[in-house]
Amino acid sequence: MAGAWIAIDWGTSNFRAWLINDKDVLDKRSANCGLLHVGQGQFDATLKTLLGDWLTHAAPVIVMAGMVGSQQGWHDVDYCPIPAGVDSLISRSKYFITSWGSEAWIIPGLRQSSSGEIPDVMRGEEVQLLGLALLAGLDDFQAILPGTHSKHARVRQRQVTDFSTYMTGELYHLLLAHSLLGRALPEAVEDESAFLRGVNVARRDQPLSQLLFSARTLRLSGELPASSVGDYLSGLLMGAEFTTDYSGQIWLVGSAALTRRYQLAATACGVQTRCIDGDRCFIAGMQSLQHQLTEKRNGQF
Amino acid sequence: MAGAWIAIDWGTSNFRAWLINDKDVLDKRSANCGLLHVGQGQFDATLKTLLGDWLTHAAPVIVMAGMVGSQQGWHDVDYCPIPAGVDSLISRSKYFITSWGSEAWIIPGLRQSSSGEIPDVMRGEEVQLLGLALLAGLDDFQAILPGTHSKHARVRQRQVTDFSTYMTGELYHLLLAHSLLGRALPEAVEDESAFLRGVNVARRDQPLSQLLFSARTLRLSGELPASSVGDYLSGLLMGAEFTTDYSGQIWLVGSAALTRRYQLAATACGVQTRCIDGDRCFIAGMQSLQHQLTEKRNGQF
Numbered sequence: 001m002a003g004a005w006i007a008i009d010w011g012t013s014n015f016r017a018w019l020i021n022d023k024d025v026l027d028k029r030s031a032n033c034g035l036l037h038v039g040q041g042q043f044d045a046t047l048k049t050l051l052g053d054w055l056t057h058a059a060p061v062i063v064m065a066g067m068v069g070s071q072q073g074w075h076d077v078d079y080c081p082i083p084a085g086v087d088s089l090i091s092r093s094k095y096f097i098t099s100w101g102s103e104a105w106i107i108p109g110l111r112q113s114s115s116g117e118i119p120d121v122m123r124g125e126e127v128q129l130l131g132l133a134l135l136a137g138l139d140d141f142q143a144i145l146p147g148t149h150s151k152h153a154r155v156r157q158r159q160v161t162d163f164s165t166y167m168t169g170e171l172y173h174l175l176l177a178h179s180l181l182g183r184a185l186p187e188a189v190e191d192e193s194a195f196l197r198g199v200n201v202a203r204r205d206q207p208l209s210q211l212l213f214s215a216r217t218l219r220l221s222g223e224l225p226a227s228s229v230g231d232y233l234s235g236l237l238m239g240a241e242f243t244t245d246y247s248g249q250i251w252l253v254g255s256a257a258l259t260r261r262y263q264l265a266a267t268a269c270g271v272q273t274r275c276i277d278g279d280r281c282f283i284a285g286m287q288s289l290q291h292q293l294t295e296k297r298n299g300q301f
Numbered sequence: 302m303a304g305a306w307i308a309i310d311w312g313t314s315n316f317r318a319w320l321i322n323d324k325d326v327l328d329k330r331s332a333n334c335g336l337l338h339v340g341q342g343q344f345d346a347t348l349k350t351l352l353g354d355w356l357t358h359a360a361p362v363i364v365m366a367g368m369v370g371s372q373q374g375w376h377d378v379d380y381c382p383i384p385a386g387v388d389s390l391i392s393r394s395k396y397f398i399t400s401w402g403s404e405a406w407i408i409p410g411l412r413q414s415s416s417g418e419i420p421d422v423m424r425g426e427e428v429q430l431l432g433l434a435l436l437a438g439l440d441d442f443q444a445i446l447p448g449t450h451s452k453h454a455r456v457r458q459r460q461v462t463d464f465s466t467y468m469t470g471e472l473y474h475l476l477l478a479h480s481l482l483g484r485a486l487p488e489a490v491e492d493e494s495a496f497l498r499g500v501n502v503a504r505r506d507q508p509l510s511q512l513l514f515s516a517r518t519l520r521l522s523g524e525l526p527a528s529s530v531g532d533y534l535s536g537l538l539m540g541a542e543f544t545t546d547y548s549g550q551i552w553l554v555g556s557a558a559l560t561r562r563y564q565l566a567a568t569a570c571g572v573q574t575r576c577i578d579g580d581r582c583f584i585a586g587m588q589s590l591q592h593q594l595t596e597k598r599n600g601q602f
Contacts, residue, residue: 111522118502118515119522149481149514164507165514170480178479179471180450201419206465207541208509213450213466214419221412221420240508 005061006054006102007286008047009124010068012036013148018283019054025283027054035067043074044099059101063290065282066124069094069106079111079121083159086130090292105293110160120164125151128253128278131285133158135276136251143251145278146258148173150241168237175233181215186227192264194228198235199242199265208240238262242269254278306362307355307403308587309348310425311369313337314449319584320355326584328355336368344375345400360402364591366583367425370395370407380412380422384460387431391593406594411461421466426452429554429579432586434459436577437552444552446579447559449474451542469538476534482516487528493565495529499536500543500566509541539563543570555579 004021013034019027031050038046047062048055069077077094094106109123125145132143139158145151148169154162176182201211215233218224224232242265250266252259252275259275266273305322314335320328332351339347348363349356370378378395395407410424426446433444440459446452449470455463477483502512516534519525525533543566551567553560553576560576567574 113522118512119518119524120514121518121521164511165518166508166510167480167514168510171510171513174475174479178475179468202508207467207503207544209467209469209472209538209541210465211419212472213421213468217420217422217466220422221414223420237510240510243508 004058005063005290006051007283007290008062008064008068009066009127009282010034010064010073011066011124015050017051017054018286019060020283020287023287035070035072043068047098048100055100055102059098059103061290061294062098062102062104063107063286063293064104065107065127065286069108069123073106075106077106077108079109079123080126082110082112082163083156083161084110084126085157085159086288086292089126089130089289090296093289093293095293095297103294103297105289107289110163112163122151122153122163122165124282125153125163126160127285127289128281129153129155129160129285130288131281131283132251132253132276134288135281135284141251142246142248143253144241144262144273145253146238146262147254152241152244166237166241168241172230172234172237175212175215176230181212181229181233184226185229188230189225189227191225191228191231194224195231195235195261195264196268197224198232198237199239199268200235202236202239203243203269208236211236234261235265238265239269242266242271246271248272249274251276253281305359306364306591307352308584308591309363309365309369310367310428310583311335311365311374312367312425316351318352318355319587320361321584321588324588336371336373344369348399349401356401356403360399360404362591362595363399363403363405364408364587364594365405366408366428366587370409370424374407376407378407378409380410380424381427383411383413383464384457384462385411385427386458386460387589387593390427390431390590391597394590394594396594396598404595404598406590408590411464413464421464423452423454423464423466425583426454426464427461428586428590429582430454430456430461430586431589432582432584433552433554433577435589436582436585442552443547443549444554445542445563445574446554447539447563448555453542453545467538467542469542473535473538476513476516477531482513482530482534485527486530489531490526490528492526492529492532495525496532496536496562496565497569498525499533499538500540500569501536503537503540504544504570509537512537535562536566539566540570543567543572547572549573550575552577554582 007018009016011034015033016030018025068074075094080088092108110126112120140156142154150166150168249272252262252273263273309318312335316334317331319326369375376395381389393409411427413421441457443455451467451469550573553563553574564574
C-alpha cells in the first residue's frame with residue numbers, strides 16, 4: 001500500500017482515523033481517546049498504539065485535524081483568521097515527522113475576530129466545510145455542523161467568511177445530567193411531538209434561561225411526560241439555533257440521526273435544509289488537503 | 302414566651318427558621334437540611350431536631366413556606382392559581398398538628414397557567430412579595446427575586462398577576478462546575494468590568510446558547526482573564542433577565558450582595574431598581590400570614 005495515507009479527527013473526547021488508498025477507505029477505527037485522555041508529551045506514543053497494525057509495513061503520511069492542534073494538543077497550531085480558504089489552511093498547517101518516520105501534518109482551525117464582534121473558533125469543522133464544497137460542487141453556501149458545540153458557517157467563493165458556535169450539545173447533556181430539569185427522569189421514550197413543542201417554544205422572544213424552566217413546569221403540570229423531557233429539551237436547544245433569520249438552503253453536516261433531528265427543527269421554523277454525512281465531508285476535505293500538502297512538499301524539496 | 306411562634310423557609314437545599322415574638326426576632330437558625338436531605342416520612346422528626354431548645358418549654362405555632370409544601374415535601378399543598386393575594390394563600394394553607402403538639406401551617410405556592418402560556422410555579426417567593434407590599438405600603442409593583450431560580454413578578458392591587466422564572470443561579474453553577482467554560486479556572490478575582498461586559502453581551506439579539514460560548518473564546522483570545530470568567534458569566538446570565546422590556550421601578554428582593562449585582566446589571570440596561578432585604582420581606586409576610594391564620598382558626602373553633 002505504497003500510496004496509502006491516514007486521515008485523523010482527534011478531538012477533546014474522541015479519536016477517529018481512516019486508512020485511505022487513493023479514494024478508497026481501506027479501514028477505519030475510533031477510540032475514546034481524546035486529548036483529555038492523553039498525558040503530556042504522550043501524543044506520539046499514543047498515536048503509534050492507536051494506529052497499531054496500520055504501521056507494520058509502512059510509515060504512511062498522516063493528516064490530522066481537530067483539537068490535536070490546540071494549546072492542549074500535540075502541537076499548538078495557530079488558528080487561521082477568516083476569511084480563509086484551502087490555501088490558508090495549507091500554508092498554516094504544521095508539518096513534522098513522527099518517531100516511526102511518518103510525515104505528519106496538523107490542519108489549523110479558524111478564528112473569527114472582527115472588531116466589535118465576539119471572537120469565535122473552530123477546529124476540525126473547517127475540513128468538513130471544504131469537503132462539502134468539493135462534494136456538492138458549491139462555491140457559496142451556508143452550513144450547520146451539529147455537535148457538542150454546533151457550528152453555523154457561511155462560505156463565499158470557497159472562503160469561510162463567517163461562523164458562530166452554539167453550545168447546544170453540551171447544554172443538553174449538562175441539563176439532563178446535573179440540573180433540576182433532569183432529576184429523577186425515567187428512561188427516555190422517543191417523542192417527536194415533545195421535540196417539536198420544544199422547537200416551537202424556542203421561537204418565543206424570551207431568553208433561553210427562562211424558556212428552559214418550562215421543561216420543569218410542563219412536567220409538573222402533567223403536560224409533558226417525564227420520559228419526554230429529553231426530547232423536549234433537545235427541541236428547545238436546537239430550535240434556538242433557528243431563531244436567527246435564515247434565507248436560502250442550509251446544509252446540515254453530521255450523522256444521519258443528528259441531522260435528521262435538526263432537519264425536523266429547521267422545517268418547523270420554515271428553514272429549508274439538506275443533509276449530508278459528516279464523515280464523507282471530512283474525508284473529502286482531508287483528501288484534497290493531503291493531495292495539496294504532499295504536492296507542495298514535493299515542490300519544496 | 303407565650304406568644305412566640307416560628308417562621309420557616311424550607312427549600313430544596315436549605316432550612317431557615319426564625320423564632321419570633323410579636324414583631325421581634327428572638328433567635329434564628331439555618332441548616333443545610335433541605336428536602337433533599339430529609340428521608341421519607343422524616344419531616345416531623347427532622348423538624349423537632351432542628352428546632353431543638355425552641356421547643357423545650359412550649360409548642361409554638363409554626364408557619365412554613367417553600368418546597369416543604371411540594372410533592373417531595375412534608376405535605377403536598379396544591380399551588381394557588383394566579384391572580385392570587387393573601388386571602389387565597391390563607392384559604393389554601395395546609396393546617397396540621399406536629400407530634401409535639403405545635404399547630405402548623407404550610408403556605409401554598411403559586412401557579413401560572415394561562416392558556417397558551419408556558420406554566421410557571423413558585424414556592425416561598427409569594428411570602429416575600431406579600432411582605433414587600435406591606436413594608437413598602439404598595440398595592441402595585443414589579444419585583445425580581447434573584448436566586449437559583451430567579452423570579453420576576455408583577456403585583457396589581459396586592460394580587461400576584463404574572464410571574465416567570467429564570468434559571469440564572471442554577472445555570473451559573475452548572476456552567477462553572479461542569480462545562481468547558483469552567484474547566485481549569487483559577488481562583489476567581491472580583492472583576493466588575495468583566496461582569497458589565499457580560500451584561501452588555503447579553504443584550505445582543507442572539508440566543509444564550511450562542512452568547513455563552515463567548516466566555517470560552519474571549520478567554521482563548523486573551524481578552525478575558527481566566528480569573529474573571531465567573532463574573533463575566535454572572536453578568537451574561539443576569540443581563541439576560543433584563544432583555545425583557547421593563548418600564549418603571551423594579552424592586553430587587555434578596556441579600557445585599559446579590560441584589561447589588563442585579564442592580565449593577567439593571568442600571569447598565571437602563572432599568573431603575575430599588576433593593577430590599579429578602580429576609581425582612583419574608584418575615585413581614587409570614588407575620589401577616591401567621592396573624593390571619595391564627596385569627597381564622599380562632600374564629601372557626
